[in-house]
Amino acid sequence: MDIEKFSSMDFGEFVDVFGNVIERCPLIAAAVWSQQPFSDLEDLEKHFFAFIDALPQSGQEGILRCHLDLAGSELQRPLTAKSQREQSGAGLTSLGADERLRLVELNAQYRARFGFPFVLAARFSDRTAVPRELARRLLCPPAQELRTALGEVKKIGSLRLADLLRADPAKL
Ligand SMILES: NC(=O)N[C@H]1NC(=O)NC1=O
Incomplete structure (x- = not known):
């Protein structure tokens, strides 16, 4: 386009x-x-x-709260098509039971601490890095974490914009 x-x-x-x-x-x-x-x-x-x-x-x-948890999200609402592609590219839609349980627990701790879901640009990550990063960010001060999370929202937005502008307009 x-x-x-x-x-x-x-x-x-x-x-x-x-x-x-x-x-x-x-x-x-x-x-x-x-x-x-x-x-x-x-x-x-x-x-x-x-x-x-x-x-x-x-x-x-509020923007962060519009995201579903990384992995485990089928327990919530259905993922948007873009989110589904991003999460499956990082292997997050085909986790083993133990990996999934670990992520569900970490996501719950994160929500309890910060009041919004953990957001990370899955296309720059993978199934081993996500829980590591989640555990690391859980320990960050709230103001710093809000900035980090919004930075991830922007990375996701950048990738989505670049995809849209590369796309054939007839297929949008
Ligand atoms: N929770 C969360 O980070 N979700 C987002 N991450 C990503 O790469 N796509 C999303 O929808």
């Missing part, structure tokens, strides 16, 4: 295409649309991230 195409989409089309760049947060795409035209991918990305950065803490935590 070229820059002219995504810089001139009407509102409905833009939200349909970019509504899940930030997991289950179409409102962010809805707000970014009004910043058209965009000069390039970096410019578009900048608007998504500026919106996140400008939110009060309750809004930033």
Whole structure:
């Protein structure tokens, strides 16, 4: 998809295409649309991230709460298609019983400590690194952890945006 195409989409089309760049947060795409035209991918990305950065803490935590747990999520709501692909690429949808139990426990401890689910860009990770990173981040101070988690949201958003802009518009 070229820059002219995504810089001139009407509102409905833009939200349909970019509504899940930030997991289950179409409102962010809805707000970014009004910043058209965009000069390039970096410019578009900048608007998504500026919106996140400008939110009060309750809004930033709300974005994190729109994510499902990494692994174990079939116990909650169904994953979005993008999240499913990311998690299965990291081997998180085919864990053994022990690995799964460990992650479920760590996820529960993390939620109890911070009040939002653990978020990590699964495409930069794998089934052995995820529990290690989760255990490490569990020990971080809350303000630092909020920043780390939002950084992961941005990494996921960057990868999703790059995929969308590479995609054939007819297949979106
Ligand atoms: N909980 C969580 O990190 N979920 C996200 N991670 C990722 O790579 N895709 C997601 O949906």
